[in-house]
Amino acid sequence: MKRWQFWLGLVISIVFLYLALRGLHLEQVWGTMQTANYWWLIPGILVYFMGVWVRAWRWHYLLRPLKPISTRKMFPIVTIGYMGNNIYPARAGEVLRAIVLKNHEGVPISASLATIFIERVFDGVVMLGFVFLNLPELARLNSDSGFIGSIQNLSIWGAVxxxxxxxVFLLAAAFPAASEKIIERVFIRFLPERFREKVLGITRKFLDGLESLRSPREALMVFFTSVIIWLFETGKYWFVMHAFPFQVNFFALMLMNGIVNLSTTLPSAPGYVGTFDAPGIALLSAYGVPGEIAAGYTLVLHVALWLPITALGAYYFAREGLKWGVKPDLTEPELSE
Known part of the structure; x- marks a missing residue:
């Protein structure tokens, strides 16, 4: 808690929460949440976990060139990672699942982190796709929508x-030898000699993790799988919406999904407090949903996205016999032939 990243994230979360809730009657927000039909959360959670299973399949697919690992084995590790993202700052769950994978399967951490970076880049591209698909609608909302009015500019910079x-990843995957030479020249020029060999070793394993992108077919498979994952998550938004007295179309929820998940790339307190809620409430308000209902829905949706995967990840974490606060072994094993 003494790290500056934690405090920066906390400050940003407080600012976003203030932006999300200012001007609202909090007693009406609470009343909206009390009268919601929470039975709709059940199909929403089921659909969400179908998406998590597809995430596990995607990671299995990306790791195949390194080591074939079944989706069934990957699923608990993925949930542990998402639990870590939800309770630790700076998306530490990504490193956590790379560590658990190394402990289970001997996959070097730097190589598995490369596949995780690939996942995140494809996720970002799909989120931007959801936003750009709805740009005409977004332009219509921009006239008097506060935060949402700046999304077009943010989307352009996000796309870049x-x-x-x-x-960069596709080029590095397509030309691994040339990429390694370029990186080696950079390291020789800028890195002290005593660090050079170790960092180069980690870099080579990282490049190995990009192998799944070496053919256009493989890259397209990862892209389409990412689209399916985020459509499942949007399905959860749709089911939870039915617990509240408002209706917007599925494309509006795709736009909301894209915007809130792009916003959660900003530093924040653990669990994306504020950075998820403020843009979600702003978007629904721009669609004409009363602010108190938009706030109640967004807060319940946030909890429904956070709690089940965190609880399941914590269960798998405990089943692994891992200890909170114990420094993990970060040494890099070599994969057996």
Whole structure:
């Protein structure tokens, strides 16, 4: 808690929560939440976990060039990672699942982190796709929608970042030898000699983790799988919406999904407090949903997204015999032939 990242995230979360709730009658927000039909959360949670299973399949697919691991084995590790993202700052769950995978299957952490970075880049591209697919609708909402009015500019910069990262990964995967030479030259120029060999070793394993992108067919498979994952998650938004007295179309919820998940890339307190809620409430308000109902829905949706996967991840974490606060072994084993 002494790290500056934690405090920065906490401050950002407080600011976003203030933006989310200012001007609202909190007693009406609470009343909306009390009268919601929570039976609709059950199909929403089921659909969400179908998406988590597809996430586990996608990670299995990305790891195949390194080591074939079944989706059934990957699913608990994925839930542990998402639990870590939800309770630790700075998306530490991504490193956590790479560590658990190394302990289980001997996959080098740097190689599995490469596949996780690929996942995140494809997720970002799909989220931007959800936003760009709805740009005409977004332009209509921009006239008097506060936070939402800046989404078009943010989307353009986000597209530059995520698509730029994707191009870099694709080029590194397509030309691994040339990429390694370029990286080696950079390290020779800028890194002290005593660190050079170790960092180069980690970099080579990282490049190995990009192998799944070496053919256009494989990259397209990862992309379409990512689309399915986020459509499942949007399905959860749709089911939870039926617990509240408002209706928007599925494309509006796709837009909301894209915006809130792009916003959660900002630093925040653990669990994306504020950075998830403020844009979600703002978007629904721009669609004409009363602010108190939009707030009640967004807060319940946030809890419904956070709690089940965190609880299941904590269960698998405890079943692994892992201890909270114990420093993990980060040494890199070599994969057996």
């Amino acid at each position: 970042a995520f698509i730029g990262a994707l191009v």
